[in-house]
Amino acid sequence: MELLDGYDMADLRVGMIASHSALDVADGAVEEGFRTLAVCQEGRDKPYVKYFRSCRTNDGRIVSGMIDEVMMLKKFKDVLGPDNQEALRKKNVLFVPNRSFTSYCGIDAVEDEFAVPLVGSRNLLRSEERGDKKDYYWILEKAGLPFPEQIEPEEIDQLVMVKLPHAVKTLERGFFTASCSEEYYQKAETLLRQGVIDQDGIDLARIERYIVGPVFNLDFFYSPLTEMIELIGIDWRFETSLDGHVRLPAPQQLTLNESQINPEYTVCGHNSATLRESLLEKAFELAEKYVAASKEYYAPGIIGPFCLQTCVDKDLNFFIYDVAPRIGGGTNVHMAVGHPYGNALWRTNMSTGRRLTREIRFALEQDKLEKIIT
Ligand SMILES: Nc1ncnc2c1ncn2[C@@H]1O[C@H](COP(=O)(O)OP(=O)(O)O)[C@@H](O)[C@H]1O
Ligand SMILES: [Mg+2]
Incomplete structure (x- = not known):
């Protein structure tokens, strides 16, 4: 909140890691009258830097696209660098956390090191780390x-989902299913041998009832x-x-x-x-x-x-x-066109990105930014 004191409220930017749901957020932000800033990683920046880059008239009216500005980094986690944080604050960025932000920067750094106002509940992001005490x-x-109840390996008597990280594609899943203990042990062994999962993953895996x-x-x-x-x-x-x-x-x-x-x-x-x-x-x-x-x-x-x-x-x-506990990863499906429920409620095209940035606008108009920033 102190950081916001230094912000020029007439010149805010909505910022986010350029991945996950960034296009929906940026699209919504543009619709609600904001400028946008995408924090890109070299090598995976094209959609943002080139193909959905905004074009505006001299007086600022949007003609096409929705990414106004880009911060180009070698790695997403470089956004934690003090200079980069300073640059974001200088540009009056309100930052929207997405799953790429927490996955690439790490939840500890998001809580303790990222001194940029977040739109959303910063402390709740940790609840997404499966296996944490208060997950x-x-x-x-x-x-x-x-929720699907947890089941011990020896007690598997119905179809279960085994949830653990992928050993090689570390941000992806090494999930598998099993319908009895024997199948569980046998599949775990096969997947271990194939390098899809590792022993650490198995030790921390959550086994839960598979909902058919x-x-x-x-x-x-x-x-x-x-x-x-x-x-x-x-x-x-x-x-x-x-x-x-x-x-x-x-x-x-x-x-x-x-x-x-x-x-x-x-x-x-x-x-x-x-x-x-x-x-x-x-x-x-x-x-x-x-x-x-x-x-x-x-x-x-x-x-x-x-x-x-x-x-x-x-x-x-x-x-x-x-x-x-943040914008979902599937909201691009209603980017720009909205969704039957959101549209019906708001009598206009309403996506999650647009609703989120409309909340920023309402908070500004009512001078209640403190209600949505952490
Ligand atoms: N208990 C369950 N029963 C049936 N399907 C499940 C269950 N848990 C997860 N899934 C399937 O696995 C997918 C990923 O699960 P999820 O817990 O959301 O993992 P992630 O943390 O990677 O998002 C879901 O999209 C769903 O299809
Ligand atoms: Mg999920």
């Missing part, structure tokens, strides 16, 4: 929310200004190589060799969805409980976008298997 499962339990049913990522927004919850959209994800597997007939799946037969779960795209209306009531109840618990255990609680990642079982029960 999202802990919050879900406190909130009385349904469709996936809905509920992209919610909590406004600290109105104290209201909004459902902006719903997405679900394309994952490799799982989605390739399900497009093969069963007999062909069974012919896959050892290196192909266990699907990986790396997100590579998104799609849009809606819920049957009778499930909406339950969906909002999940969000209400999550918001209340976040306020109680992680004051000031959730600020802005969050994503409840759910599966729905055959009896139409929701199970939350992951919570993103």
